[in-house]
Amino acid sequence: MTDGQDVRDNTITADVALAGGGLANGLIAWRLAQVRPDLKILIVEAGQTLGGNHTWSFHETDVTPDQHDWMAPFIVHRWNNQQVSFPERQRRLETGYRSITSERFDEVLRSAPNISVITGTPVDWLSNDVIGLTDERRIEAPLVIDGRGYYPSPHLQLGWQKFLGQHVRLEKPHGLDAPVIMDADIPQEGGYRFIYLLPFTDTEVLIEDTYYADDDALDTDALRRRIATYAQNRGWQIAEVIREEDGILPITLGGDIEAYWRDYVEAPPSGLRAALFHPVTGYSLPDAVRVADLIAAQPSLRSNDIVDAMRSYAIESWHSQRFYRLLNRMLFWAAKPTERYKVLQRFYGLSPRLIERFYAGQNTLGDKIRILAGKPPVPIHRALPCLAGRHPDGISPVTERA
Known part of the structure; x- marks a missing residue:
């Protein structure tokens, strides 16, 4: 849909156009909509919904109190502490933990009066001020941001964090009262492996099999079997698999960030496409929140100015990490x-x-x-x-x- 946008022939105009409706672009759109309600903001997403099929989680201390306030509508689950388990160490940490679901993400973004959304339409090409869609429509905007995911580059040396998670309903309560961030007291197969657990209700839990490996191949059938074995070993009987998600996140070992940015010139990138993610965890939410604040604070919302600010932020972050x-x-x-x-x-x-x-x-x-x-x-x-x-x-x- 393009409610609130100017349309002529096959051309749509906006003040800000975001290619990709993932976490980084969604948070940029939301923050701009709050700070600049006069803007006409348009998100274009190839999938049918914004955010895809994901659960994003973060530690309460990953973002500032002010950032907690403006992103609060997205948060679905909150816990006051968390746990880890290893063969020779078990520990409970009194650090709050938060989760966002893609369903809530989509719902909140569509609720903003000055954010319009086009879904089910891939981007064919883009530049600093135009997005060309596969259905031959054009979107013109002074600011175009490219958030279409990880951009492969010879300038980054990577390992991989790979996972498959199942949101399941159990026959009986699971007994968890806090997330288990890492349960590594399990067979170590194919690299550092752990199970990640998010208890949503007394009988619903996200069970995610995660491992750090040298290659980016994902054997989803093997991970499903390992999740079933883990649940069985804990005495859990799965009554229903409500939802399943998987992913492959880059983990940086080294690289030349300035060369990476020189290679990418189409439009200001965001999120994984801007190489903005935690080097060890692969998680991008804290950087996505900071970048949303950074862009919302810029005096000029034009691509050439935003790409300069983004480049400086990304390079500074890279060197500090x-x-x-x-x-x-x-x-x-x-x-x-x-x-x-x-x-x-x-x-x-x-x-x-x-x-x-x-x-x-x-x-x-x-x-x-x-x-x-x-x-x-x-x-x-x-x-x-x-x-x-x-x-x-x-x-x-x-x-x-x-």
């Missing part, structure tokens, strides 16, 4: 695949505030020293090359621009 890419190299290169869990098992023995700053991507120098202090959870002869930016086996050299 160099330490996290070092940790990824330790995880992927220094540890045996079946022993990668030891890196996270040790990490979860550190202070709660340090862990909160880690997920927010805001660790201090003291935090970094503390994380690396003591006996490493990986063989020292393999850890040292990673610290120097080299693969322990002499392959995959890391490019890191200071």
Whole structure:
């Protein structure tokens, strides 16, 4: 639909046009609609709904109180604490946890009077001020933002976080009173593996099988079998699979962010397309919230000005997160695949505030020293090359621009 937009022939005009209706573009649209109600904002999405089929979660401390306030309508589930479990460590953390569902995401965005939506129509091409749709319509806007997902590039060196989750209804209550962020006390197959649990009601829970691996192949049938086995081992009988989601998230090991941005010139990118995600977790919500605030605060909403602001933000973020890419190299290169869990098992023995700053991507120098202090959870002869930016086996050299 194009309610509120000017239409002539096959051309639609708007003040802001967003290609892709995922998390990053949706939050940009919502924040602009709040701050600038005079704007005509248009989101174009290839799928039938905004947000696809996802559950986005974040730690309460990942965003500021003001950001919590403006994104509150999206939040469906709230918990006051969270848990982790490893073979040699179980811990409960008093950090709040929040979740957004794609259904709520779509509903909230469509409720804004100055946000219009076109769904079921892929983008064919775009530039700084025009989006061409596959049905031959054109969208003209001074600001075009490209949020169509991860953009493959030779300038980024990656590992992968892969997952399949099932929102299930159980025959009897599951007994959980908080999310289990990582249950790694399970067989380690294909890399660091854990189960992620979100208890929605007494009998409904999201069971997600997640693992960090060197390749991006996703065997969904194998993950379904592993989820069924996990539920059985916990004594849970699945009465119904309500919904299923899967994904493959990039995890950065190194790269040249300036070269990445030089290669991408069509329009200002957002989210994964702008390489804006936590290097270790692959999650993009905290950056998406910050970028929405950044764009809403710009005096000029024209593509050339926004791309400059976005480039500066992305490059600054990349350089500030160099330490996290070092940790990824330790995880992927220094540890045996079946022993990668030891890196996270040790990490979860550190202070709660340090862990909160880690997920927010805001660790201090003291935090970094503390994380690396003591006996490493990986063989020292393999850890040292990673610290120097080299693969322990002499392959995959890391490019890191200071």
